[in-house]
Amino acid sequence: MIALATHLPEDIDCNCNNRRLVAEQGGAVPALPFVVIDYDTQQFPFAYLLSRDVFKVAQLNNLHNYVKAHRQHLGVKLDQLSVKDNLLFREMMQSLADNSPFFQLYRYFMTKVITPLVGQSLSYSAHPKMRVHFPGTTSVSSFHHDIIVTKRIDQVNLWMPMVDLSETATLWLESDYGKEDYQPIALKYGQALIFDGGFLGHGSKFNDTDTTRISFDLRFSLKGAKTRSDGVNLMDLIVNNSKIG
Numbered sequence: 362m363i364a365l366a367t368h369l370p371e372d373i374d375c376n377c378n379n380r381r382l383v384a385e386q387g388g389a390v391p392a393l394p395f396v397v398i399d400y401d402t403q404q405f406p407f408a409y410l411l412s413r414d415v416f417k418v419a420q421l422n423n424l425h426n427y428v429k430a431h432r433q434h435l436g437v438k439l440d441q442l443s444v445k446d447n448l449l450f451r452e453m454m455q456s457l458a459d460n461s462p463f464f465q466l467y468r469y470f471m472t473k474v475i476t477p478l479v480g481q482s483l484s485y486s487a488h489p490k491m492r493v494h495f496p497g498t499t500s501v502s503s504f505h506h507d508i509i510v511t512k513r514i515d516q517v518n519l520w521m522p523m524v525d526l527s528e529t530a531t532l533w534l535e536s537d538y539g540k541e542d543y544q545p546i547a548l549k550y551g552q553a554l555i556f557d558g559g560f561l562g563h564g565s566k567f568n569d570t571d572t573t574r575i576s577f578d579l580r581f582s583l584k585g586a587k588t589r590s591d592g593v594n595l596m597d598l599i600v601n602n603s604k605i606g
């Protein structure tokens with residue numbers, strides 16, 4: 362395998378708008394840029410905990426209607442939810458205590474599901490980034506490559522929906538590096554998307570569905586990883602081992 366530089370070349374380390382150039386200068390790529398894995402929601406009841414501990418509603422995908430009904434009950438004349446509401450409700454999840462059942466379950470999931478797929482120790486954050494995307498609101502993040510912001514060439518992304526998602530309620534990915542042919546990734550609760558988000562373009566759109574997206578995501582790497590080769594190796598391990606599993 363070609364040893365790649367630890368740091369990004371100067372012309373990537375910029376607010377570079379030429380995404381095809383970003384993709385090309387990533388160098389070696391994994392066999393597949395993304396993969397979907399399944400997990401047992403009985404063993405890892407993320408949505409149940411969010412319903413019980415945060416939102417107190419029976420159907421998370423219908424959260425927008427619960428919120429509207431609640432506001433109507435309070436006499437608030439507001440038909441449309443906004444990006445501000447996305448952030449407000451996201452914060453309700455993000456502010457869970459470190460020792461909350463949800464964050465404990467997340468770490469258990471990383472230990473029991475993701476780490477065995479790789480077979481090596483991993484580095485990942487104690488809390489993932491939580492997202493709420495209500496119907497009728499603009500994109501959570503426009504199309505981008507994570508390395509532009511993170512400068513981390515050794516990481517891959519994990520993206521997990523807490524409800525079934527498709528079309529403009531879900532994440533959109535390009536099919537291959539630099540193609541810019543963004544398509545929605547239809548995922549069900551109980552599936553997780555692992556993708557090379559540093560170099561593979563991704564983002565979301567105006568949610569014109571009738572589904573509230575609730576999801577969380579994070580980036581992770583092999584412990585001690587520094588190079589792009591480490592990131593490529595990590596993605597290859599996941600793709601190969603998820604096929605076996």
Ligand SMILES: [Fe+2]
Binds near residue numbers: 505506507558563
């Ligand atoms: Fe991203």
